[in-house]
Amino acid sequence: MPQPATRDRIELSGLPAAGPLYRRALLGAVPGLGGRRGADVPAVELAVSGVPVDPQRLADYDRVCGFRLADRLPATFPHVMGFPLALRLITAPEFPIPLTGVVHVGNRITVRRPVTVTDRLDxxxxxxxxxxxxxxxxxxxxxxGSVDGEEVWRGVSTYLGRQRSPVGGERRDRTESPAPSAATARWRVEPWVGTDYARVSGDHNPIHTSQLGARLFGFPRPIAHGMWSKGRCLAALENRLPEAYTVQVAFKLPVPLPSTVAFSAARSGADWDFALHDQRGRPQLVGTIR
Structure with missing residues (x-):
């Protein structure tokens, strides 16, 4: 589909509050109240300057995801910091895919240099x-994310808006999954992971925090946030990561809460391949670090 040639830049005075944005998304899901969706992505970019790192929030995030407490930000933490900006974009009435029912299928993060607790991010x-x-x-x-005009961090989240009828285009990978590598570790993912990660991330999608909310979207019980799973994997490799790298993951199957997952990681030079599998050996997350 054609993409906007140029984008209008909209400067915000601060990060938007997530609560009203979620309420707007839920209201938009009511038949007759959602308005008309755009045929393409909005030709706008949203910007906010000078966002400080909250040390207490960073410490809480580190604990939930398993990172060591440090002044250097995990690669996934700027995603949490800037998430309200992306949320405002996605919940705009003209956004082509409604937030309700959207599936986060992939995420790629590039760290160009370490970001620390003293940095203020644009x-x-x-x-x-x-x-x-x-x-x-x-x-x-x-x-x-930029500091003093220099891009230091970039995240690209891929979202799938599901439709009942096939529309062609890119297809799911229906090839048989390879046998998982021997597990490096097994983790028990406790029920509180959904609510604790929602609290520190601001992502309060009910499929992660509520039994009823999960069932409304076809899950028998809540599932872990995909970005928690990615963060947990990076935490396991934390002391072996370079200062600049790209980490990309595909979210395959949900991680039910509670459950036990198998983490595997294999190194080739400075690169890593890693994955999470369920107890039946099915892939839940597949990732690379380059």
């Missing part, structure tokens, strides 16, 4: 690459 967010998929449509939401 965030910019926009959407691009709306494209058909055999289960609906996919779109990339880009979030960039």
């Amino acid at each position: 965030f910019t967010a926009w959407a691009e690459n709306l494209r058909p998929h055999d289960r609906g449509r996919q779109v990339d939401v880009v979030l960039v």
